Amino acid sequence: MPSLDRNTITQALSSISAHGMQQDIVSAGHVRNVQIFGDEVEIDVVCPSAALAVKKKLEVDILEAIQQKVYEKAKVKVRVSVLEQPAAPSIRGPQLPGVKHLIAVASGKGGVGKSTVAANLAVALSKMGFATGLIDADIHGPSMPLMFDALNERPGSIEVDGKRWMDPVEVYGVKMLSIGFFAGTDQAVVWRGPMATKALQQMIGETYWGELDFMIIDLPPGTGDVHLSLVQAVPLSGAVIVSTPQPVALADARKGIAMFQMDAINVPVLGLVENMAWFSPPDQPEVRFPVFGQGGVRHLSEQMNLPLLAEIPLVQSIREAGDVGRPAVLQENTEVSRIFQTLAVNTVEQLSIRNQTLPPTEVVRITTMAGCAPRKQPQH
């Protein structure tokens, strides 16, 4: 049996990242106590999030780090306590009173995988036990009806408190609405800005979403009308930015990040997702071809001090899953489904950190579209 000592164990634990990907749990001061009795190791660790999945992941990471890097047969006992948290700031606005956390999935460039990420994130959160909703706000090409095999579905109507509301469609445990349900997936593209904005307002303000832990909003590419309407309509808890590693996509991702970080908008960017990070041929899964370049989004995340939430390979099964309307995270026990689950865990973790450190987001009031400095409108 190799010597089990505090230093070797601490070194192994410092390979586990905390707070997304930037800092490890040892440097973050999350490891509070390490005790060794022969081949038994007891560790007290604090976790920034109370979410069961986040705590479980930390426990598994610690167990694996010790057994893989120090001693395979070590008996590891992990006690996870949750960091003393101030009450999460309420972001509930008048528009979506029952929704706790609103996350926008955005990019600068089109076609980089926003909708794929949004669909899989929503389904992963629902699989983790969170009540989850999804709004497809992409006027340029609503893709959720196809990605959720719901092309023929239509939202219903429901009466609550004497008022008629739209009743979202529910697929794979996710309540969802798409502009595609109103205009047909091939007509929405010709809508002018005001029509799209009106549809977005209906999906947000005239729909009975009930109590939701998370609402994911899939945005169109760029930084246009829909983005402005959204930050005016609801207080977003955060944005997830998707990019491929290629320079042209990264340049646009920067613009997307800059929009959310503008003083007037001030929506926290929870992290970045590198999509199409590499391609591995099915018969050579260990070989990675960096089709769109290597590590570009990781580099951007380091430069901008933002967490990298996931690196997703270019895989045929992800494209096929989207096309047959069954998001890839639903695959049993595949690498791809694990990656999307990790994305969801990291997103929840970042949101919990955001809620501990930042005040609630406010909706933005923009008095004129051009030139005029937007003003904040307090929610409460």
Ligand SMILES: Nc1ncnc2c1ncn2[C@@H]1O[C@H](COP(=O)(O)OP(=O)(O)OP(=O)(O)O)[C@@H](O)[C@H]1O
């Ligand atoms: N990691 C991946 N591996 C394989 N195919 C992918 C991957 N990510 C996305 N795709 C495919 O690429 C295409 C574009 O993806 P998606 O629609 O998610 O991008 P988008 O950013 O939402 O596009 P748009 O800007 O048009 O809204 C889709 O056919 C999708 O199935």
Ligand SMILES: [Mg+2]
């Ligand atoms: Mg899309």
